[in-house]
Amino acid sequence: MMDVRFPLASIGLCAALLAAGGCSPSDEQKQATLEEKTATFEQSLDGIQDPKLRDAIADLGGSLLLLERARNKLASKPIETEYGEDSLALLKHYPTxxxxxxxxxxxxFVLRKTSHSDYLTDLQPVFPFNFGMPDSFPFPHGLEWQSVTLSNNKVIPFQLEWSETDPGIQLSPSSSNLTNPDDLTVTYPFFDGIETENKSQPQPVSLKGTVEVVAPGNVLTFELSKQDVGHKRTEGNITLTLVHLEKNYAEIEMTNSRPLAPQVGDESPNPLLVQARDSTGQFLTRSGSINESSAQVAFYEKQLAQMQKQNAWSDAFEKQLAEQQKAFEHQQSSHYAKVYFNGLVDNLQVNVLDFSTATLTRKDLDLPVLRFDKNSLQQTVQTLPMPVTVYDDGAASWLKGASMTEEQLKNSVTISQSVEDASAAHIVFDHPFTFNDDLVGSERNSSESPVTFFTADEKGERGEPIELPTEAFELNPTRGTLTYDLNLFPEDPAFVVGSIPLFLATIEKGEIDVAKLPKGLSLKDNALIVDQKAFPADSWRFYAKDASGNYLKEILGVSHRAEEYGTAMFDVHYFYGQPTVLESYQRTDLSTVQYGFEVKLDKPESK
Incomplete structure (x- = not known):
């Protein structure tokens, strides 16, 4: 993913990005020119004595180089189709x-994460919507934590980073967690050589903070195709123009004739949410976007040139730049976006967030710290009351995997190979993980699959088979890998022919009214309790719908066991909302599909 907005990163990040990733021969000239520009720019920084001026030039110049790098990379990226979900479907589920x-x-709500540490306890704020970049929560929002209250009633204030010199208990952001950037850590004092049982420490009970969100007064949806290029579309105070629509990207300009509402503050939120479908009607994933128009880039280049003429940084010069920027932004009534997609674009769906009217919602939070372990030894079902309803918009396409055919499974396989390590050269037979794979389970019995390596004849086609010892290669059906040791080959292999087993579940779908649940299933508020003797998790899955007919999003699941690592007694699935209908999916059979292959082998590089 690549979304570029100013202000961007410093020259350090820019140089790192320039070093990363290859380029096709046709892009080598652009790449060389950009590397020359970068080298020249970095050299020019060495001659600047004033550190403040040097930092300012490095930041802005680095940003412009990064933008150029991003443009080149997005423009030269091969078009490979990748489908995603309708990331704005959730807007359609709520009336306003x-x-x-x-x-x-x-x-x-807040979860206490399981910890194997004596002096760290992680807290995970769990939001009802999961957004991956660049689809973060679409409205301007902020969350500030203030303190955690412990079981001994002591209040620990939140601090932005953990202090090595603070001898007390601390609450700070988790430094090591990239997958959950909102996680927090309660750190207890660590005394070298003294074992401190976490259980003996006062435990976090509740977390306090404030959350603010600005909602736009209106969200408009525009459906656009090639015939709309160059035509202005106006609804009320919003005017939208599709400037270009090419194979894998769209350029859009939007103008709001009314000023931003005062509730928005100094922030300038991105009002354009752009999605694309291809000719199949499916949504394409984004490969990145550029949100700076040529006029904006020209303005920043002009500011950079002004900076480079200075001998020293001064407050007066800083004020002059800030005033220029403010004046320029004031003149900019339009928003620009050039969005790239993974696939060939047929039509666009553009949602415009109109912040000319807006509502600011601010709430003080005092959230209990809850504990739900994936595996629990408790006999009773813990409640997780949920005052909101959230739908799972990805469930319908995920569940299509229940009816996967042998042909579809075979066609989804991709083959890649590596000969970097001659003693462990390998071929990987991969396919996208589907609902069918989820229900295949762990019992995958497969008979021996034949594999034969061949030399090449004079024409470069398949030649004679190579006699090999059994330890020369290994086929792992579970991982989908064929590993071979070239050092044990009497002559260089050029082809390999064989088959690898794939696994296909036969899945039976059923529908159950929650008013008539069979023995082994029960519903307690928003929690579905599944007896593991009647409906073992290895071969059963349950999806819940509410009265609207939409799938409910599952919050989390807990497997209750009689003893640690023992047999599961019952599983509990918690939902955002009240289930009225359950869909059941049972694996009734498991078959092995032999995937036949002939692979022309890459030659190892001669040392």
């Missing part, structure tokens, strides 16, 4: 933008 905000805030 404000209802979406209320769901976002009221659905927040």
């Amino acid at each position: 933008p404000q209802a979406l905000v209320d769901t976002y805030i009221n659905g927040l």
Whole structure:
């Protein structure tokens, strides 16, 4: 993913990005020119004596180089189709933008994560909507933590980073967690050589903070195709123009004739949410976007040139730059986006967030710290009351995997190989993980699959088979890998022919009204309790719908066991909302599909 907005990173990040990733021969000239520009720019920094001026020039110049790098990379990226979900489907489930905000805030709760450390306890704020970049929560929002209250009633204030010199208990952001950037850590004092049982420490009981969200007064949707290029579309105070629509990208300009509402503050939120479908009607994933128009880039280049003429940084010069930027932004009534997609674009769906009217929602949070382990030894079902309803918009396409055919499975296989390590050269037979794979389970019995390596004849085609000892290669069906040791080959192999087993589940779908649940299934508020003797998790899955007919999003699942690592007694699935209908999916059979292959082998590089 690549989304570029100013202000961007410093020259350090820019140089790192320039060093990363290869380029096709046709892009080598652009790449060389850019590397020359970067080298010249870095050299020019060495001659600047004033550190403040040097930093300012490095930041802005680095940003412009990074933008150029991003443009080149996005323009030269091969077009490979990749489908995703409708990332804005959630906007359609709520009657107003404000209802979406209320769901976002009221659905927040805090989990205590399991810890094997004597002096660290991680807290995970769980939001009802999962967004990956660049689809972060679409409205301007902020979350500030204030303190954690411990079981001995002591209040520990939040601090931005952990202090090595603070001898007390601390609450700070988790430094090591990239997958959950909102996680927090309660750190207990660590005394070298003294074992401190975490259980003997005062435990976190509740977390306090504040959350603010600005909801736009209106969200408009525009459906656009090639015939709309160059035509202005106006609805009320919003005017949208599709400037270009090419194979894998779209350029859009939007103008709002009204000023931003005062509730938005100094922030300038991105009002354009752009999605694309291909000719199949499926949504394409984004490969990145550039959100700076040529006029904006020209303005920043002009500012950089001014900076480079200075001998020293001064308050007066800083004020002059800030005033220029403010004046320029004031003149900019339009928003620009050039969005690239993974696939060939047929039509666009553009959602415009109109912040000319807006509502600011601010709420003080005092959230209990809850503990739900994936495996629990408790006999009773813990409640997880949830005041909001959230739907799982990806469930329908995920569940299509229940009816996967042998042909579809075979066609989804991709083959890659590596000969970097001659003693462990390998071929990988990969396929996208589907609902069918999820229900295949762990019992995968497969008979021996024949594999034969061949030399090449004079024409470069398949020649004679090579006699090999059994330890020369290994086929691992579970991982989908064929590993071979070239050092044990009497002559260089050029082809390999054989088959590898794939596994296909036969899945039976059923529908159950929650008012008539069979023995082994029970519903306690928003929690579905599944007896593991009647419906073992290895071969059963359950999806819940509410009265609207939409799938409910599962919050989390807990497997209750009689003893640690013992047999599961019952599983509990918690949902955002009240289930009225369950869909059951049972694996009734498991078959092995032999995937036949002939692979022309890459030659190892001669040392």
